[in-house]
Amino acid sequence: MSFLSFLSQPVSLSHYLIVGAVLFVCGIVCMATKRNAIGVLMGVELVLNGAAVNFVAFSSPFLRADSQLSLGLDGHLITLFIIVLAAAEAAVALAIALCYYNTHATIDVDEGDELKG
Amino acid sequence: MERVDPELVEFDVRTDEMLINMGPQHPSTHGVLRLVLRTDGEVVTDVVPHIGYLHRCAEKIGEKISPRQWIPYTDRMDYLAGMNMNLGWAMTVEKLMDLEIPDRARHVRVMVCELNRIASHLVAAGTYGLDLGSFTPFLYCFREREKILDLFEEVCGARLTYSFITMGGVTGDLPPGWLDRCERFLREFEEVIPELHAVLTSNEIFVRRTAGVGVLTPETAIAYGCSGPVLRGSGVKWDLRRDGEPRVTRMYEDYDFEIIAQHEGSYPQDRDDYPPVPPEAVLGDSWHRFYVRMIECVQSIRLIRQAMAKYQGCDGPIGEPIKLTQKLPKGEAYLETEAPKGQMGFMVVSDGTAIPWRVRARSSCFCNLSVTSEICRGCLLADIPAIVGSLDIVLGEIDR
């Protein structure tokens, strides 16, 4: 179905879900391809944000036909928890990345192949 | 903050050590000094000063012209204290020729040299405030210094390079009315000193930035040949005006003044409105060096007042300078005098003709600066200007 007509319709839940999907996919691809440890970390951030967008979209009263079906407050609270936990996760991940950088003198993930058979 | 041994320097992330050039044209180095710092993050592990950018081979020229012609060269060595430099060279040649100067000239010399000491200490205090980031005291100090330069302009026509003191006395007598203008300056200056203490010495942030920074132990100070406020800041009670050679101490013979150095934990307090020594200040740190300079200004005021009284008391000849072609007796003479920055030594070797065979100037800042690599090891990057500023160096004198 034509994408343009989709654009002209009033903004609904699916619009937000598309943005969430795009973020999610970019995050996965980024994690898969990046050789820089911090690049992988950025991929993780994108994935988390993709999920958070979906939660906020579902909990918004304007985007659905009858606003009773929306998640209401739960969506907001879960997004808050996602943001807080992402901060904690980023802190630990960076600490590990710095330790990796100290021991291997480079941030390139491919160098970390000590456990290879 | 105790000094960190470079071998055990902490590293959190493998930042390869940076080699940073501070200078030669850097806002906080006084003149053209180049400091090569090896830093690891914020901690400075090694400092190597590079000098020689202002070397004008004054000593080579000294071997071609007569001593009186060389006096303008001594002015340009420590351009902030021209009078004291002239005094040093003049007295060295007088020592060689065993020349005595009349009392009236002696008192003029004391007055003028102590005024120049105040001017030099004012510049030191002002630029030190600038190094630590507060702009205002710099302007207070230079406003007072302008008044001193006006007084000098009346005496010898120049504001920075005076060539006023020569062998055999001074080139001219004080103009009429100069003494009460000088008295008015001293009175005004005495009100400004508490202001400077308030803005700098007892300022909480200033104390935090200087107390315990760049600690110089008395033994290291003596071993490195430091002198002046740098030496006295480390608690060594040594001032050539009192402990120097007879010829120098004769100049300050019947003058009553204190030598400013922390003795048994306290400074000589002849006035009660000095700010107390803060608890964090360790003997020999940048704060003490700054404090010694500030109190020396007060002693200089006392000296000038006594010199003015004595000058009015005795009326004799002012002493006429030696002739340009005066033959110097054969032999050597080395004499050190108490310049504002430290002991400024001059040596003259003559072979009997009017032109000296060899002229040598021993600079106080040359030795004071050689201490930097010792006391700056392990400090933070922001401490470098604090330490170098407290040594109060002038590159003209170091490079000659």
Add this chain to the structure above:
Amino acid sequence: MNATEIIDRLKQRFGDRILRSDTDCLDPWLEIAADGLHEICRFLRDDPDMRFDYLHCVSGVDYVEPDPKKAKKTDWQPHLELLYHLSSMQHRHRIVLRVVLPRWRDGVHGRLPEVSSVADLWPTANWHEREVYDLCGVAFAGHPDLRRILCPEDWVGHPLRKDYETPQEYHGIRVK
């Protein structure tokens, strides 16, 4: 302790290495042999009643008469002198050490005279000896970092020598 007592003490202890001395001139001095410099300085610094802890300065004086006419009238041979001005803060006495060196090592033009460095006894000597090396051309053996201090690193010649002519230009900059 005045100068004569100091010189007598040194003569007893080092005998032949103390050469000439003169106590009634303005700055009493004593001349010592070049090879005994380090040992004598260590004694002067560490001996309890000498205690020379303050080295004022190290200066080099070059004695040579470039133009032949005046050269005949000089009563000394061309040589290089090092002057060490020492003083003690404790005992408040002072002495000048004089070391006479040949202008060039074993007569070959360009080879600097050798003398042992006292930088380990008085750290202030570190910079002073570098200046004498830079300007007067005396090599100090055992100096931790003997480089030129006032002239540029790659400067040729030692300016304070009497027979030194200024080079025409330095890196394209006219000097004369």
Add this chain to the structure above:
Amino acid sequence: MINWHTLFFLLFAVPTCLFAVAVVASANVVRMAMCLIASLAAVAGLYFLAGADFVGAMQLMIYVGGTLVLLVFGVMLTVQGPSVSLKISSANWLMAGLAGGALLIVLLSAVVGIEAWTSKAVAETAPAVEAGHTVAPLGMGLLGIRVDQLSQQDPTLRRGMSGYLLPFEIVSVHLLVVLIGAAHLARAKRRRTASTPATTAPLNPEP
């Protein structure tokens, strides 16, 4: 008809997607960080648009202002010379592109397929934001009083309305543990041997 809502939605959605793709595409890690910051700031705009203004402000402050600053610090500390832009072989690109594309198609078909989510079901006039709309219910929810579900008649659902007090406490303890762990992991380690051979050699700096 293009109304305000779609215009603002596009204003925020397009940069989000563009910068997200830019993060994947660029090799230079610093540029990647900048694009990520821009993308997540645009996501914060989306949250404001969807009526979750407290969450939007939270995202801006905690996520963009805190986490990504940490990330940029990490980038600045480790970007030394060659590791700034690590090239990726084109084979990886191809495979990643294929996998990503497939996943995207699956997701989009789900998103567009389900009738309830598409726009035909959206009520014509969106309910206006009622006056006195404060974040108090959100705060109360965190403390366990589900203020917005009071009218819930269904008893089974009602019991589920205990609010988020327990996870709130767990998260605070969790953050403390993470804080200490990260600080310990990246602490300054004291090195016994001379840090670099250069310190032993005399320091003659090249001009």
Add this chain to the structure above:
Amino acid sequence: MADYLVQFGLPVWLAYGGVALMQCLILLTIMMFAAATFTWMERKVSGRIQDRLGPTRVGGRFGWLQSPADGIKLLCKEDLMPAQADKILFRLAPYISFCASFCVFLALPFSNGWVAQQLNVAAFFILAIAGLEVFGVITAGYASASKWSLYGAMREAAQVVSYEVPFGICVLIPVMVAGTLDLVAIGNMQQGWGINWMIFHSPFMFVTFFIYLTCAVASTNRAPFDLAEAESELVAGFLTEYSGFRWSVFFMAEYGSMTAVSGLAAILFLGGWHGPIPIADLLGLTYSNHAILGWFGELLGACNFLFKAFLGVTFMMWLRWTLPRLRIDQVMTTCLKYCIPLAAAMFVGVMLWTYALPGGILPRKTPMAAVAEAPAWTTVETPGGDRP
């Protein structure tokens, strides 16, 4: 305002768009005007402190034309860019920090109704946006590709990020007492005589005001905490490579955030647009009498607010020209060892104080009463209990 225009038959989207644009323009002019006057004022104030005149040459006796003259000079100065700089980031950096410090003005109320966008999370929004300004500095530091600017940028980033914590707590305390994040409500809560100001709510609040000022000075990189462009060590920090217009954008961002932070202080602690003596009420300039009179009351309030912001900025300038600079580790220790514990202690103190004396020293609208007007559901007992 917007619906006022709609009555004239303008299409809805044009009306709202026009109003939004107008508000942005007004705020932009206020910010430009504030930056211009403050640069001139800084030189006058520093002159007075240093016993000299300050600019007098350009324009009349007081040299008031100085800042436009500076502006023109900066505009025609050449915009240098170092060769190996990261071109895009180098150009982008000043605009990031300018936008961040401009967006803060959107949620800052100048008077009762006079606010660009009345958010009910205004205080929190301002905190969030103030956090973004550090990105402009980091990008500038990295993009200038020189050792010195990287040092400056890293120092500033570390300082601003660590000072956001006590800054946040100090903003939280008056918000906790007021019960709402909406700045307009907080402002309205402090009307009446000067004693109603939040700062006199309790001794703890009084101390919080001064901690707030320290953190505000630190987070806008001014006076004793201006490590980033510590000229004595790092030449000019991250600003070394900038010149001409880009430098003036950074400069405006700094003055903008200074004004914004002192404006926030005025609202949270010093009674926003209410003067110590409620002249507007005494003279009857309230909406109840007549719309025009009400408008003048608001105008008076706006002048009041601007005067307090002006006082805050003068205080920062006064600090700058008297105190020397702190070292980077001293800045960090003041933040971690002094500001945060003190702010936390004040938080507990104010909380206990409101519990002990609900109305504060003098009986006035208690926060709980203020909430009472909110919809009925807030006064509720825990769920599960069966409601009558």
